[in-house]
Amino acid sequence: MKLQSLRRAAFGISATALLVAGAVAPAGAAPAGAAAEPVLRDLAAAHGIYYGTAVTASKLNGTYATVAAQQFDSLTPGNEMKWGSVEPVRGDFRWSGADAVVDFAEAHGQKVRGHTLVWHSQLPSWVENGSWTADGLRAVVADHIATEAGRYKGRIDHWDVVNEPFNEDGTRRQSVFQRVLGDGYVAEAFRAARAADPAAKLYLNDYNVEGINAKSDAMYNLVRSLKAQGVPIDGVGLQAHLIVGQVPSTLRANIQRFADLGVDVAVTELDIRMTLPATDAKLAQQKADYKAVTQACLAVARCAGVTVWGFTDSDSWIPDFFEGQGAATPYDENYRPKPAYYGIAEALGWTDGGTGPGPGPVGGCTVAYGVQNQWSTGFTAQVTVRNTGTAPVNGWRLDWTWPSGQRVTQAWNATVTQSGTAVSASNASYNATIAPGATATFGFNGSWSGANTAPTAFTLNGAACTV
Template sequence: MKVRNLRRAVCAAAAAALLVAGAAPAGHAADGPVLRELAAAKGVYYGTAVTASKLSGAYASLAGGQFGSITPGNEMKWGSVEPARGSYDWSGADAVVDFAEAHGQQVRGHTLVWHSQLPGWVSGGSWTADALRTVMTGHIATEAGRYQGRIDHWDVVNEPFDEDGTRRPSVFQTVIGDGYIEDALRAARAADPAAKLYLNDYNIEGVNAKSDAMYELVKSLKARGVPLDGVGLQAHLIVGQVPATLRANLQRFADLGVDVAITELDIRMPLPATDAKLAQQKADYKAVTQACLAVARCAGVTVWGFTDADSWIPDVFPGQGAATPYDEGLRPKPAYFGIAEALGWSGGTGPVTGCAVTYTVQNQWSTGFTAQVTVRNTGSATIPGWRLGWSWPSSGQRVTQAWNATVTQSGTAVTAANASYNGTIAPGSAVGFGVNGTWSGSNPAPAGFTLNGAACSA
């Protein structure tokens, strides 16, 4: 796999107020783990789909800083680039590719041949097989040729199968027949020889009729020497429903001699989001990422939009949403930390030989409070990074804001991890951070704390 030089595009703001779940306020970078760096250390990429028109401000900072690969959500689809025959609009696609190159990111080209978002002159035309084949391969030559050498992966054919494993009756399948996929792959190889060529589909994450059909197609294409480098599993999933056969399915495709990738990951839930749903979503994102890491030929994972403000789910699945790692305010959710943990991040990991924690409620009112937490190293060894954990005695207590730490909460369990500028605690020294929160019923102090897994005096 080709991994370009990575350059972190986000500058952490020292002493910035960090919101619950480790977020900085909108417009600032989250002072937490950087997914692209963690993924690169594992030999994979972690990417996101983006909307070109939003690539500015905080959205651009997160897209460029957190992710090592970019997919244009809509800007490379046929209907976007050639809405009228011979009339091209490359502005959106150019903007995404330029952005990726400016931020040292890979680009997944999406998509050259798809049954949906076709211009009407293609989907509604009266074609012979030869005429449509010429139009299709000409489109591939034009688009892939325009970006030759700048695209790492092309989704050459997208969603060729129905749920029962039969071929989807797209205009290409209906007019050209089964051979259109081979024609498309050969045209893409001629237009952009260095790019990896993928087939991409949804609901093929587990072993089922649809994934079996894709498996047989890949096996047939490889046996006949058709240029095919990878299979993309979209992974538009539902909370609590990650297929048990995901890893085995990735591996069986890899065993055919192709790369695999999770290409459009989101994990939706019935709204409203709750602590329990968000905790399950975190576990699901972690599980999908771990499945990829467990397969040597898994190139990486792409989330289909990184923020709920830019997700397609609510429009297509009414009453469902909250499917991405960041909320609508660009605040990272537990899912973001689940991804980071799967990639090897553990927050504070330094040895602790002694610690003491002081928790002081500085201000309290009818529904809320402000507390200051001080962590002191009472041991003999320097702590190079810290992660403080506690549980609220009351289920009505919840952190709503924090500063000088990255804070997450699941149920009554709370974790606070150091910021980039206060991670080291020398023997005899202390660091502090503050939280705002809400409470109902009662607001007692935590009974105990752990620092990097070691119990502290309180």
């Protein structure tokens, strides 16, 4: 129930390294001799589903952008497509935030879930408090859908057409749309969305409908009725704002019964909160819960995918709305993967080769990036990573995002993958371990056009490094 916004020096180069010829590897390729850090989007694609995240447009830079691009193949604008964001004043449309998310997704080969066209919350005052006749409000809703869905026609994979139409007991929520237009507003919204964006999948979305209960029964009956009327509904979204240890036992059966109505199902806003502080036991249970939700989706053929509602605790809405609770996402506030991240990966079939949960944890790191040679269309760069922690790093992956659209064309002493502007460099078999105070160095050739601006943020195994 996405209320308001989603929250919130160079060092010495090591001795000359052995030159190993190699080209840029495909996304997700594992370094020889070491277990690769799992890439959720690649693991999910192998099962025919997507794994996505909600994002905040203003944060799509630096480490946040790197992780979002590297790990997820679907993006949902957390707030940027809501009515209050795009049309706060009647006729005054503001698209910069929504455009930024769509442009970023397209640059990184990601789908976009449009969220949301008709919702009772985060409405501008002129809609919420207007003195409407049925014909007047109907025209306003139709115009809003035609304008927003029409702007992104052909660029949105799924639209959450109607969001949260039910109360907890299964009765209709008395939103301005329900009060003025009655039950028929849902069907009207879906028909308007189909007319505006014929290729997009159209979803009904709600929370606390993950298990079989009065609210999900009401949603089931509505979907069945809409299908019987010939209304163009393609999918059902189960938000899944859950609590640690409380994944509904009927989740899989509930997904299946909606699928049996002839619609797709998606887990659209997954987070699993806990009472703070986080403990090893709570994090272990959270890992099991994320794994269980992902497995439930995989078990039903018509489950299209899973979206986490923010991938990092620094961008989670939970602490602002549930006092004393948080730590609800797969990454901590410093972009370090939590056990939940590995639970998702394990559900998607990832194994660590017996070496533990992916490349080792990082206590601290610094990165020196330098362009050694540059010409009109290309350059050679060297990157040195120092382990400033007190324990060895066993297996490593360095991630960054190009600020100017550069591309890596050849690499040595690391296996380098690139997706859009997101780049990952993983260790070779002979430099997998970085002892405390030691370094690992690799180099690459790249191409550039217009500018060759250096990256400003790097993460090592998910931990942010000093540059």
